[in-house]
Amino acid sequence: MPVTTPPRKNYCYNGVEEPVCELQTINFSRLLSQEQVEVEKLLQCCKNAGFFYLDLEGKRILDDHQELLTLMHRFFGSPLEQKNEILSDPSVEHGYEPVGNHAGVVNGTKDGYEILQVAPREIEKRNPKLHSILDNEKDIATLYNFIADSNFITKTILSCLSTALGREGMARFETTHSNEKPSKSALAMMRYLPGDLKSSKKIGHLKHTDIGSLTLLFSEQWGLQILPPRSDTWEFVEPKKGYAVVNVGDSLHFASDQEELFSCIHRVVPVDNKSDRYSVAFFLRPADDAEFVDHLGRRITAGKWHEEKFNVFEAEDAEQKMNAILVGGMKDRSMKRQSVL
Ligand SMILES: O=C(O)CCC(=O)C(=O)O
Numbered sequence: 114m115p116v117t118t119p120p121r122k123n124y125c126y127n128g129v130e131e132p133v134c135e136l137q138t139i140n141f142s143r144l145l146s147q148e149q150v151e152v153e154k155l156l157q158c159c160k161n162a163g164f165f166y167l168d169l170e171g172k173r174i175l176d177d178h179q180e181l182l183t184l185m186h187r188f189f190g191s192p193l194e195q196k197n198e199i200l201s202d203p204s205v206e207h208g209y210e211p212v213g214n215h216a217g218v219v220n221g222t223k224d225g226y227e228i229l230q231v232a233p234r235e236i237e238k239r240n241p242k243l244h245s246i247l248d249n250e251k252d253i254a255t256l257y258n259f260i261a262d263s264n265f266i267t268k269t270i271l272s273c274l275s276t277a278l279g280r281e282g283m284a285r286f287e288t289t290h291s292n293e294k295p296s297k298s299a300l301a302m303m304r305y306l307p308g309d310l311k312s313s314k315k316i317g318h319l320k321h322t323d324i325g326s327l328t329l330l331f332s333e334q335w336g337l338q339i340l341p342p343r344s345d346t347w348e349f350v351e352p353k354k355g356y357a358v359v360n361v362g363d364s365l366h367f368a369s370d371q372e373e374l375f376s377c378i379h380r381v382v383p384v385d386n387k388s389d390r391y392s393v394a395f396f397l398r399p400a401d402d403a404e405f406v407d408h409l410g411r412r413i414t415a416g417k418w419h420e421e422k423f424n425v426f427e428a429e430d431a432e433q434k435m436n437a438i439l440v441g442g443m444k445d446r447s448m449k450r451q452s453v454l
């Protein structure tokens with residue numbers, strides 16, 4: 114029998130059929146039991162696309178995500194003065210930031226999302242510093258559970274990657290991701306404004322690679338796009354119920370000597386003019402004092418890398434600065450990209 118390849122999926126975006134990327138799926142239960150085939154598949158995903166679906170069927174975090182969505186609707190629906198009560202502190206990745214603080218997805222625009230971040234180290238305190246509308250037992254438990262689960266899931270992935278790469282002792286990635294040390298790890302809850310690529314002034318999320326090690330992302334709505342390696346075409350990531358999307362960030366790319374693990378470029382575009390988009394990202398980042406060699410050959414701490422790249426998101430010429438980092442940072446596969454970015 115002839116083997117037929119299934120037709121590629123498309124997503125109809127502004128009346129045009131746009132490609133949907135075909136990401137591999139990794140089963141979290143199999144990673145937990147260190148199944149060799151799954152661990153090897155994970156390594157291949159992180160070396161190639163740098164993005165994959167994580168099957169979380171039956172795991173508590175899926176319920177936690179629903180609770181978190183309820184909390185997010187209530188929080189983002191509150192008056193601005195209540196949301197402004199605790200403004201974002203980038204040194205600890207905690208607090209609220211209104212729409213329009215960073216560069217947007219289209220040249221000359223501002224971003225189209227507001228964001229509430231909660232730092233793991235803050236929520237672990239007896240009296241965490243939280244907005245008064247969230248400062249109650251139930252909301253604290255929701256945030257605490259989601260962060261604890263996300264931390265466990267991303268650390269498990271990290272450990273499997275160390276094993277798959279034959280890393281031992283202090284060379285294992287987990288050693289630079291201790292819960293005991295200060296880091297910029299964070300839970301980020303985002304609400305995007307509806308919009309239109311052609312006319313909106315506050316729009317989407319600028320193309321970027323993630324600063325940290327691993328991102329665990331949940332969204333039930335379209336909008337996320339990736340630029341696959343060696344390609345100049347943006348592809349949509351299909352939201353799938355029961356799955357998270359995981360991607361490798363710069364810090365893990367650098368820590369793997371810039372060869373092994375791939376930090377993939379992505380962005381968010383508004384898919385319609387009517388609905389808000391909600392997404393939740395847990396960013397696992399190395400301890401602030403962890404060191405790696407960056408794309409310029411500098412030995413740099415994770416804390417300093419975070420600060421430098423974070424400033425780019427806020428710069429007036431963010432688009433150009435981000436291009437320079439993306440092209441430099443992704444050495445091996447940048448040639449094609451240079452022409453498109
Ligand atoms: O909202 C999303 O789907 C992605 C957000 C993202 O890429 C980020 O916050 O780094």
Ligand SMILES: [Fe+2]
Nearest residue numbers: 321322323379
């Ligand atoms: Fe991102």
